[in-house]
Structures are given as C-alpha cells and as structure tokens.
C-alpha cells in the first residue's frame with residue numbers, strides 16, 4: 001500500500017504580475033522569500049506588491065526558513081491533463097514557519113508519513129529552463 | 145433598508161430533464177421561464193426584471209432578454225458560481241424594494257453533459273502563479289474540497305462513514321423523486337466502495353453533472369397578494385466572500401458562516417426555528433461545513449449530526465435536500481443554487497413528496513456556495529417564510 005510520490009510534476013507558465021517580480025527573482029535562485037507589510041508588520045501570502053490587509057505598498061521580501069508543516073492534503077487520483085498522467089499526486093496546504101499557509105504539492109514523499117503535522121521543506125521545481133520555478137515541498141526528514 | 149418581507153417567490157419551476165441532447169441554452173431558458181411564470185399565474189409581458197449567470201447565450205444578458213420577449217427595467221448577470229441563484233433572490237428583492245422592477249424572473253440553464261462549455265476564463269486570475277498549479281484548474285474541484293475534508297477529519301475526528309451518510313440521506317430522498325438523475329438508494333458501504341477521486345472523497349461523495357435548469361418568479365408583495373398563489377416570503381438574505389485571507393488559511397469554516405449570520409439577523413430568527421434546509425451539496429463535505437457554519441450544529445459536530453440518517457426527512461435531526469439534492473437528483477449547469485431555492489419553496493408550499501414533506505413548515509433556509517471552498521469562494525443564504 002505504500003506509495004512514493006515523486007517530483008517532476010507539471011510546471012505552469014503563468015503571467016507574472018510585475019509588482020511580484022522580487023519574489024520570482026529569488027525563486028529563480030532557489031530562495032524562498034515571504035512578503036512582509038512594513039505598515040502592519042505581518043507576512044502575507046500570496047506575493048504581491050501591496051498588503052492585502054491594509055493596502056500599503058511598503059512591502060519587503062524577507063528570506064524564509066523554507067520549512068513548514070502540512071496543514072492538510074489530498075492524494076489526487078483522477079485529473080485532466082497535464083496532471084492526469086501524474087496521478088496519484090499530492091495537493092496540500094503547508095503553513096510556513098513564518099505563519100502564512102500556502103497551497104502547494106508535496107513531492108518525493110512516502111504515503112506512510114503523509115499527514116497533517118508533517119514537517120516539510122521548500123523545493124523549487126521546473127520542467128525546463130523556460131518554465132517558472134514552482135514552489136513545492138518535501139519531507140524534512142530524508143528517511144521518509 | 146431591510147429585505148425582510150420585501151418580496152415573495154410566487155413561481156418556481158425545475159426542468160424535469162437531466163440529459164438534454166439537441167437542446168440549446170436559449171431553449172432551456174425559454175422552457176424554465178415559461179414553467180415558472182405559469183406556476184405563478186403570470187405571463188412574459190408582466191416581467192420587468194431578469195437575472196441569470198454569466199453563461200447566458202449572447203451578449204451579456206440582453207440577447208436573452210430580447211429573445212424571450214421581455215421588457216426589462218432591471219437586469220443582472222453577475223457570476224457567483226453556485227451561490228448565484230440564492231444571491232439573486234436577495235438582489236431581486238432589493239431591486240423590487242427600490243422600485244426598479246415589480247416582477248423579477250431568475251433563470252438558470254446549463255448543458256454541461258452536452259459539452260457546451262460556458263464562459264471559460266480568458267484571463268488567468270492574479271493568484272494563479274502562487275496558488276501554484278491548481279487554482280486555475282487542471283486537477284478539478286474535487287481535490288480542492290478533499291483538503292477541506294481531510295482537515296475536518298484531523299481536527300474533529302470526522303470519518304469517511306459520516307461523510308457517506310450525507311450521500312445516503314440524499315439517495316433515500318432521490319428514490320422518491322421520479323426526475324432524479326440517480327434514483328437508487330445507496331449505503332455507507334456503497335459510498336466507501338466507490339473509487340477514490342481525491343482522498344478522502346470518493347466518486348459517490350461528489351454531485352452529479354446534469355443538464356437542465358430552473359426558474360423563479362420573485363414579485364412585490366402587492367403583486368403576490370393579487371395572484372393568490374402560495375409561495376415563500378423573503379425574510380432575510382446574506383452573502384459573503386472568503387478566500388486565502390492573506391495566508392491565514394482556516395479550512396474548517398466557509399463564507400456560509402457570515403452569509404448565514406447576516407440572513408438570520410435580517411430575518412430575526414435563529415437556526416433552531418428552521419426544520420427544513422436546502423444546503424449546497426457539491427460534495428458531501430460541503431454539507432457538513434454548511435451545517436456548522438449556519439448554526440444547525442456546533443463547530444466540529446456535523447459528523448455526528450449527519451450520521452445514522454441525521455438528514456433524512458421525518459426521522460432525522462434536520463430535513464435537508466428532500467429532492468435528492470445535487471448529490472443524487474440535479475446540479476444543472478454546475479450551479480446548484482437554483483434547485484436549492486426551488487425545493488425550499490416546494491417545502492413551504494407543502495408540495496414536496498408527501499413522504500418527505502415537513503409538516504406545518506413555517507421557515508426554510510437555502511444556502512449556496514460558489515467556486516472553491518478551499519481557496520476563493522462566495523456564499524449566499526436566504527431565510528424564507530411560508531406565504532399563503
């Protein structure tokens with residue numbers, strides 16, 4: 001019954017909002033950043049050039065620890081292409097140690113350890129150099 | 145301005161079809177509008193307000209308005225997914241209260257089983273890049289609701305068996321509905337034995353995909369009194385949006401919490417006074433979350449509330465979706481809000497199936513949620529009172 005969920009999931013080519021380019025630049029270097037609002041001092045997600053809580057455009061992009069905890073997940077067993085040929089794969093929400101919760105995938109992971117509370121770390125995947133680096137997570141403990 | 149008592153639903157009609165090859169969206173709209181107007185005792189020339197969603201064939205809503213032969217002074221085609229047809233009842237009442245129209249028709253038509261695709265988004269949502277790969281589609285809505293179910297299980301001990309009971313109750317109701325798409329009663333074991341689509345949701349945790357539609361006639365109370373037809377008075381309406389909340393994600397509640405508070409406050413009643421509820425049932429988990437959000441049970445207890453037939457009319461704790469709901473009967477155009485309102489009106493008129501009719505029903509609730517409960521969604525809730 002144990003299943004290993006591999007990496008190499010499809011990577012999309014979305015339109016980047018110009019005000020979020022600092023996030024993508026860091027991601028391209030393999031670095032996870034989290035946007036913080038200078039006015040209210042809190043991190044927010046997803047990245048954009050203004051604070052969705054107070055509207056301030058004073059945004060700073062701080063390096064994140066890159067680690068977090070699985071909040072919830074599902075094993076997707078049926079999907080349309082390009083996802084259909086990758087089933088089963090994991091869709092999850094991960095709460096970063098900075099406090100924001102991110103919709104993502106868990107890759108290079110065994111079904112035996114998959115549960116809310118699992119500690120994970122960020123990895124960036126792209127199918128080829130032209131694709132955007134997509135934020136995904138894998139278990140912190142490599143034996144898993 | 146309060147909407148309490150501002151309008152009455154005097155006509156309601158559900159298309160009997162579930163697979164409509166050879167039909168067009170305009171044709172289904174015509175059929176259901178004619179059905180609802182006949183039910184109300186009105187004609188197309190009485191209509192001066194028209195409401196439908198963004199899938200209306202043609203340019204916005206006005207091609208359909210001219211096609212059906214209406215002379216409107218008020219129209220709306222805002223898109224709120226499954227919440228749309230619950231919200232439109234409130235929007236029609238607001239337009240009536242403001243004097244913008246007197247006889248509003250709300251119409252839904254959909255042909256998803258005929259692969260007549262409607263209104264694909266031509267621009268990606270701004271969040272798409274960061275919500276990674278799912279937000280704009282790709283793996284479909286089931287996964288988005290599955291993460292809700294998993295979290296509910298983790299926090300509250302909810303089980304797959306309890307989720308299955310939502311489907312079992314709907315199938316028992318649908319067995320008495322000759323128009324239901326799925327008429328066979330199913331058991332908890334049937335649900336758990338159906339294929340997993342996205343853990344923990346099985347195929348039978350998911351609603352049907354059906355063609356069809358329905359329509360409502362919402363009028364000024366003076367018009368309703370002249371008609372002499374029974375119906376449902378709007379007592380309260382609320383709507384609300386909930387999304388990723390800047391990253392403060394909590395999947396254990398939905399926008400129903402706020403829309404329900406607003407609707408009950410406007411109506412001046414509480415959930416304890418409601419013995420019938422039409423609850424959006426895109427998936428079994430959608431119903432569990434709505435029961436808690438609307439106050440029919442306390443937070444985290446919906447699993448035990450629904451188990452052992454808790455939602456079966458007559459013997460359960462609360463009669464829910466006595467037409468069989470979207471899980472077994474009908475989910476036309478992938479927007480279940482219309483059928484939710486129609487069955488609530490049937491119950492208030494005493495026109496539900498005799499075996500499932502709630503006796504002496506005074507108040508009913510209908511609630512709908514649109515788009516993805518785990519990411520970005522909208523809800524609307526209405527409280528209705530019997531109009532005789």
Ligand SMILES: [Zn+2]
Pocket residue numbers: 037038039040041051052053054055056
């Ligand atoms: Zn701020």
